[in-house]
Amino acid sequence: MFTQSGGSDVLRLVERPVPEPGAGEVRVAVRLSGVNPTDWKGRSGGRAGGRSAGEQVPNQDGAGVVDAVGAGVDPARLGQRVWIWEAAWQRTDGTAQEYVVLPEHQAVPLPEHASFELGASLGIPAMTAHRALTLAPGAPARLAPGALAGRHVLVAGGAGAVGNAAIQLARWAGATVLTTVSSPEKAKLAAAAGAHHVIDYRAEDAAAAVRALVPGGVDLVVEVATAGNAALDVAVLAPGGAVAFYATNSGDEVVLPVLELMVRNLTWSGVLIYTIPAEAKADAVAAIVAAVAEGALRGGEEAGLPWHHYPLARTADAHDAVEGAVVGKVLIDVG
Numbered sequence: 001m002f003t004q005s006g007g008s009d010v011l012r013l014v015e016r017p018v019p020e021p022g023a024g025e026v027r028v029a030v031r032l033s034g035v036n037p038t039d040w041k042g043r044s045g046g047r048a049g050g051r052s053a054g055e056q057v058p059n060q061d062g063a064g065v066v067d068a069v070g071a072g073v074d075p076a077r078l079g080q081r082v083w084i085w086e087a088a089w090q091r092t093d094g095t096a097q098e099y100v101v102l103p104e105h106q107a108v109p110l111p112e113h114a115s116f117e118l119g120a121s122l123g124i125p126a127m128t129a130h131r132a133l134t135l136a137p138g139a140p141a142r143l144a145p146g147a148l149a150g151r152h153v154l155v156a157g158g159a160g161a162v163g164n165a166a167i168q169l170a171r172w173a174g175a176t177v178l179t180t181v182s183s184p185e186k187a188k189l190a191a192a193a194g195a196h197h198v199i200d201y202r203a204e205d206a207a208a209a210v211r212a213l214v215p216g217g218v219d220l221v222v223e224v225a226t227a228g229n230a231a232l233d234v235a236v237l238a239p240g241g242a243v244a245f246y247a248t249n250s251g252d253e254v255v256l257p258v259l260e261l262m263v264r265n266l267t268w269s270g271v272l273i274y275t276i277p278a279e280a281k282a283d284a285v286a287a288i289v290a291a292v293a294e295g296a297l298r299g300g301e302e303a304g305l306p307w308h309h310y311p312l313a314r315t316a317d318a319h320d321a322v323e324g325a326v327v328g329k330v331l332i333d334v335g
Contacts, residue, residue: 001057001097005045008316008323011058019093019101021070026104028082031335033095033312034061034120036161037247038274040319042088058315060088062095063119064335066107073104082107083119085127085285089274095120096315096332108285114292117307118299121161121329122288126297128273129165129222130284132244133173135269136220142283144290149174152214154236156180157224158190158198161329162246164305165297166222167193169287172296178213180206186327193304207235217241226268227251239264246271305329 002010021027038046039059062084066077087102088094110119130143133153140147153170157163158179170177171194179195181187187198199209210218217238223229226243228250233243234257245268256268273281291297299305306328310318318330 023071025070027068028064030064032120033332035330059094061123063116081110085123125161126165127284136242143173143287147173152218159186189304210236225250
């Protein structure tokens with residue numbers, strides 16, 4: 001936990017009372033806590049992640065087992081394996097602790113075939129990817145098999161956590177998926193995730209490569225480097241296409257050719273999963289549940305997302321690894 005914003009050295013391991021669930025809540029015995037960029041940014045004083053005042057346990061995502069339920073919650077949920085999303089959003093209790101209490105809808109059943117590693121890797125990345133994939137004009141509110149059939153999607157940064165989820169969900173929904181990466185190693189990960197076409201932008205002209213593969217242009221770009229890739233995105237979009245951006249990796253300011261965007265009816269939409277409508281969150285969770293159940297949303301190196309484990313006592317190191325842009329998903333062993 002931490003009581004003031006700052007570097008990872010503000011985190012400390014403490015003993016706390018085991019919390020009791022209230023009405024409509026469940027208590028989860030956490031096995032794994034997943035670390036996202038917004039977790040270290042929220043800890044460091046950034047707005048992302050919605051840090052509360054006073055004592056704060058970090059991390060939004062996780063997986064574990066329901067071990068207590070509050071009034072109004074079906075007792076059949078006891079012993080249920082679950083994945084957790086937005087545990088620390090506008091709350092003091094995240095998943096980097098042995099037990100966390102939260103509204104029952106934020107503890108989602110995890111199938112027996114799905115590992116706790118996968119469960120702790122879902123949450124923010126997969127929900128962000130789902131939101132991005134449903135923002136293009138005419139796109140469905142909820143993904144399902146065939147929902148994106150006939151569409152071409154370009155995922156920037158296909159070796160990242162959101163990029164990995166976007167590749168898998170877009171392919172599950174029937175899209176033709178292209179992705180850009182920055183190295184041969186990352187290209188292997190993006191291919192393992194299921195991308196149909198992988199482009200190393202440091203080895204070839206990315207815009208020319210995309211246009212050669214899709215002469216009419218792509219329908220949607222899922223963008224991690226909005227400022228740096230603005231010209232590329234304009235060059236490869238089809239008329240009426242869209243960019244859904246979810247990060248500021250290449251800067252906070254974007255220069256766009258306004259008249260060209262007007263003539264071609266191109267749109268840019270921002271995604272911050274914490275502040276999207278509740279209905280969109282529910283649609284994302286439902287689609288993720290279906291994709292996991294069908295084996296279409298996977299994790300680990302064989303699915304293009306290596307897992308990196310840290311013990312709870314090294315939560316600071318886990319945060320530093322994510323801040324340092326480690327390739328893969330950082331998980332904290334809690335239970």
